[in-house]
Amino acid sequence: MGIFRATRYVASLPQVDIGWLVGSGVELVLLDRDNTCVPRDAGGAPEAVSAWLDEARAAGLRLCLVSNNFHTSQVSRSARELGVEFVDHAMKPAPFALRRAMRLFGVGAEKTVMIGDQVFTDVAAGNLAGVRTVLVRPQSRSDLWYTHVFRVFERLALRGVTFDGE
Numbered sequence: 524m525g526i527f528r529a530t531r532y533v534a535s536l537p538q539v540d541i542g543w544l545v546g547s548g549v550e551l552v553l554l555d556r557d558n559t560c561v562p563r564d565a566g567g568a569p570e571a572v573s574a575w576l577d578e579a580r581a582a583g584l585r586l587c588l589v590s591n592n593f594h595t596s597q598v599s600r601s602a603r604e605l606g607v608e609f610v611d612h613a614m615k616p617a618p619f620a621l622r623r624a625m626r627l628f629g630v631g632a633e634k635t636v637m638i639g640d641q642v643f644t645d646v647a648a649g650n651l652a653g654v655r656t657v658l659v660r661p662q663s664r665s666d667l668w669y670t671h672v673f674r675v676f677e678r679l680a681l682r683g684v685t686f687d688g689e
Protein backbone atom coordinates (compact mmCIF):
# COMPACT_ATOMS: atom_id res chain seq x y z
CA MET A 524 0.00 0.00 0.00
CA GLY A 525 1.41 3.37 -1.01
CA ILE A 526 1.99 5.95 1.68
CA PHE A 527 -0.29 8.36 -0.17
CA ARG A 528 -3.14 5.87 -0.63
CA ALA A 529 -6.16 6.18 1.67
CA THR A 530 -8.28 3.27 2.85
CA ARG A 531 -11.45 5.12 1.82
CA TYR A 532 -12.31 8.28 -0.09
CA VAL A 533 -15.47 10.11 0.98
CA ALA A 534 -16.83 13.50 -0.09
CA SER A 535 -17.10 14.90 3.46
CA LEU A 536 -16.87 13.88 7.11
CA PRO A 537 -20.66 13.70 7.63
CA GLN A 538 -20.80 11.19 4.77
CA VAL A 539 -18.33 8.78 6.41
CA ASP A 540 -20.30 5.65 7.28
CA ILE A 541 -20.18 5.21 11.06
CA GLY A 542 -21.50 1.67 10.70
CA TRP A 543 -18.50 0.82 8.54
CA LEU A 544 -16.10 2.27 11.13
CA VAL A 545 -17.67 0.35 14.01
CA GLY A 546 -18.09 -2.79 11.92
CA SER A 547 -14.42 -2.80 10.95
CA GLY A 548 -13.30 -2.61 14.57
CA VAL A 549 -12.47 1.08 14.82
CA GLU A 550 -12.60 2.51 18.36
CA LEU A 551 -10.67 5.79 17.98
CA VAL A 552 -11.23 8.41 15.27
CA LEU A 553 -8.44 10.94 14.79
CA LEU A 554 -9.75 14.02 13.04
CA ASP A 555 -7.98 16.74 11.14
CA ARG A 556 -9.45 20.15 12.02
CA ASP A 557 -8.95 22.59 9.15
CA ASN A 558 -11.12 21.89 6.12
CA THR A 559 -12.14 18.50 7.56
CA CYS A 560 -14.19 19.49 10.63
CA VAL A 561 -14.02 23.28 10.32
CA PRO A 562 -13.94 24.99 6.90
CA ARG A 563 -10.96 27.38 6.82
CA ASP A 564 -13.25 30.26 5.84
CA ALA A 565 -15.65 29.64 8.78
CA GLY A 566 -15.39 30.22 12.52
CA GLY A 567 -16.83 26.91 13.59
CA ALA A 568 -17.91 23.48 12.48
CA PRO A 569 -21.11 23.13 10.44
CA GLU A 570 -24.15 21.54 12.06
CA ALA A 571 -23.71 18.40 9.95
CA VAL A 572 -20.23 17.86 11.43
CA SER A 573 -21.48 18.28 15.01
CA ALA A 574 -24.32 15.87 14.28
CA TRP A 575 -21.90 13.29 12.83
CA LEU A 576 -19.68 13.59 15.92
CA ASP A 577 -22.70 13.08 18.18
CA GLU A 578 -23.71 10.01 16.21
CA ALA A 579 -20.14 8.66 16.33
CA ARG A 580 -20.01 9.15 20.10
CA ALA A 581 -23.38 7.44 20.49
CA ALA A 582 -21.95 4.50 18.54
CA GLY A 583 -19.13 4.25 21.10
CA LEU A 584 -16.36 5.84 19.04
CA ARG A 585 -13.79 8.03 20.76
CA LEU A 586 -12.79 11.24 19.01
CA CYS A 587 -9.64 13.36 18.97
CA LEU A 588 -8.56 16.31 16.83
CA VAL A 589 -4.99 15.98 15.54
CA SER A 590 -4.16 19.34 14.01
CA ASN A 591 -1.12 20.95 12.42
CA ASN A 592 -2.66 24.34 13.19
CA PHE A 593 -0.17 26.40 15.22
CA HIS A 594 -2.93 28.48 16.82
CA THR A 595 -3.53 26.43 19.94
CA SER A 596 -6.45 28.70 20.92
CA GLN A 597 -8.28 27.89 17.65
CA VAL A 598 -7.72 24.16 18.05
CA SER A 599 -8.66 24.06 21.73
CA ARG A 600 -11.79 26.15 21.10
CA SER A 601 -12.92 23.80 18.33
CA ALA A 602 -12.20 20.79 20.53
CA ARG A 603 -14.27 22.31 23.33
CA GLU A 604 -17.14 23.24 21.01
CA LEU A 605 -17.14 19.77 19.47
CA GLY A 606 -16.64 17.96 22.79
CA VAL A 607 -13.50 16.11 21.68
CA GLU A 608 -9.92 15.82 22.89
CA PHE A 609 -7.13 17.42 20.85
CA VAL A 610 -3.46 17.18 20.01
CA ASP A 611 -2.08 20.31 18.36
CA HIS A 612 1.26 21.13 16.70
CA ALA A 613 0.89 17.68 15.22
CA MET A 614 3.49 18.16 12.45
CA LYS A 615 1.80 15.63 10.17
CA PRO A 616 2.99 13.79 8.08
CA ALA A 617 5.17 12.87 11.06
CA PRO A 618 3.29 10.08 12.87
CA PHE A 619 4.26 11.10 16.43
CA ALA A 620 1.12 13.10 17.25
CA LEU A 621 -1.09 10.24 16.06
CA ARG A 622 0.83 7.86 18.32
CA ARG A 623 0.48 10.39 21.18
CA ALA A 624 -3.28 10.44 20.68
CA MET A 625 -3.46 6.63 20.60
CA ARG A 626 -1.49 6.46 23.86
CA LEU A 627 -3.80 9.09 25.38
CA PHE A 628 -6.79 6.84 24.68
CA GLY A 629 -5.01 3.52 25.14
CA VAL A 630 -6.16 2.37 21.70
CA GLY A 631 -3.89 0.54 19.25
CA ALA A 632 -3.22 1.41 15.62
CA GLU A 633 -5.35 -1.49 14.36
CA LYS A 634 -8.42 0.09 16.01
CA THR A 635 -7.72 3.66 14.89
CA VAL A 636 -8.61 5.67 11.80
CA MET A 637 -7.28 9.08 10.67
CA ILE A 638 -9.75 11.25 8.76
CA GLY A 639 -8.46 14.34 6.95
CA ASP A 640 -8.53 16.41 3.78
CA GLN A 641 -4.87 16.30 2.73
CA VAL A 642 -2.97 13.45 1.10
CA PHE A 643 0.51 14.65 2.04
CA THR A 644 -0.23 15.35 5.70
CA ASP A 645 -3.27 13.38 6.93
CA VAL A 646 -3.10 10.27 4.76
CA ALA A 647 0.70 10.05 4.89
CA ALA A 648 0.74 10.47 8.69
CA GLY A 649 -1.96 7.84 9.06
CA ASN A 650 -0.07 5.34 6.93
CA LEU A 651 3.20 6.05 8.76
CA ALA A 652 1.40 5.46 12.07
CA GLY A 653 -0.10 2.23 10.74
CA VAL A 654 -3.75 3.30 11.06
CA ARG A 655 -6.55 3.25 8.52
CA THR A 656 -7.19 6.49 6.67
CA VAL A 657 -10.15 8.29 5.15
CA LEU A 658 -9.53 11.20 2.77
CA VAL A 659 -12.34 13.74 2.49
CA ARG A 660 -12.63 16.68 0.11
CA PRO A 661 -11.44 20.01 1.57
CA GLN A 662 -14.51 21.76 2.98
CA SER A 663 -13.60 25.19 1.61
CA ARG A 664 -11.42 26.60 -1.16
CA SER A 665 -9.46 28.55 1.43
CA ASP A 666 -6.04 27.05 2.21
CA LEU A 667 -2.68 28.24 3.50
CA TRP A 668 -0.43 29.35 0.61
CA TYR A 669 1.79 26.29 0.83
CA THR A 670 -1.22 24.01 0.94
CA HIS A 671 -2.24 25.43 -2.45
CA VAL A 672 1.14 24.24 -3.75
CA PHE A 673 0.55 20.74 -2.34
CA ARG A 674 -2.93 20.66 -3.84
CA VAL A 675 -1.37 20.67 -7.34
CA PHE A 676 0.52 17.46 -6.58
CA GLU A 677 -2.48 16.12 -4.68
CA ARG A 678 -4.61 16.35 -7.82
CA LEU A 679 -2.02 14.19 -9.58
CA ALA A 680 -2.00 11.67 -6.72
CA LEU A 681 -5.81 11.47 -6.86
CA ARG A 682 -6.17 10.87 -10.59
CA GLY A 683 -8.71 8.11 -11.15
CA VAL A 684 -9.90 8.10 -7.54
CA THR A 685 -13.64 8.39 -6.90
CA PHE A 686 -15.05 9.73 -3.67
CA ASP A 687 -18.11 8.12 -2.03
CA GLY A 688 -20.96 10.59 -1.98
CA GLU A 689 -20.03 12.34 -5.24
Ligand SMILES: [Mg+2]
Pocket residue numbers: 555556557558559639640641
Ligand atom coordinates in the same frame (compact mmCIF):
# COMPACT_ATOMS: atom_id res chain seq x y z
MG1 LIG B 1 -6.88 19.95 6.81
